[in-house]
Amino acid sequence: MRADAAGVLGILGGTFDPVHFGHLRLAQEAADCLQLDGVRLIPAGQPRHRGTPGALAADRLAMVRLAAAGVTHFTVDAAEVLSEQPSYTVPTLERLRGELGETQPIVLIVGADAFAGLPRWHRWRELFALAHIGVATRPGYSLEPEQLAPELAAEFANRSATPEALRGAAGGCIVPFSMTPLEISATAIRALIGARRTPRFLVPDEVLDYIEAHSLYRQAP
Template structure:
């Protein structure tokens, strides 16, 4: 069965950096689809600046027109904190043990994995694809914590031809850098500066329509 990508985050707001990472990984791994899953109550960072319903709708508008991208509302609808291990456990139960799942992460999120709830189980539930400017640099001794480094060294894969394993592989993929951050976008919007060309027009229109981030 074709592999599926899982792209989580607060998406506060979603921007072209998120979309480009997902598109690049979908091509590299031959993903049948990418599930965009906005966090409801993210435990690893502060409360999002915008309500979950707004963030979910921005995701829906951002990915409209891309048949490989799907918005998944499960974490928004969950009353408990949005732990990635719980989401992957649910996806694994729904889709079976043979379904290849790929958790898509940026380098910063990947390096922070040892601080995530039950993080080692992630490797049992899914493969992990890491977008980085240089996979080699990411593995330097001063760049990665030893517990995570030992996990990765056992599991690295070459690429698309090995994308159909259900779980347990790690791909470090150099991707074109898009230096866009949601924090910077929120600051621009709060100052009434233009954020055009940093995120889809449909998302920007929604932000202006609902006066989001005005007081960030």
């Protein structure tokens, strides 16, 4: 089934500066563990919670498209890159709801560290009316109540569910899943390139070729 057909659609947003195998593995393991019918990758155009990206939005979008090419259950959404507005998750989900309808199950895919910071997100309580949340866990990040902000711990206790529950509603559940630990970061990749070292085997070959052809990240962060 293609990624945007009727079924459970995963959403993975990010700066993707550059996209690497950690991002792609997260998308794949979310699809497997949460029984998703597809994953839509959404590069942020103007991320609000990070510094200025090392590559232009158009380059980051192009690299994500190269990385996703040939993976039938991955699609790429260019709307955030094309927008002149800052990228926030709730408006993005509202846009998707308008596109996909009110009954399409949508799963926002986040890491456990990002999930723990959810109370700092713009309009974060509105997320649950718009989507489910799939939380990728790995060693070093805990979802124990004492490790979460009280308001988030309460939401987690009330909304925790299994992957099977995702098909029964358009949103509102929180489903943790285990992810293979991969110590790959975009920051480290940019540093390697800035130091004139290769990030081969950390990014897809097509992405590496694009980086080299466009002389991206030549200055270390």
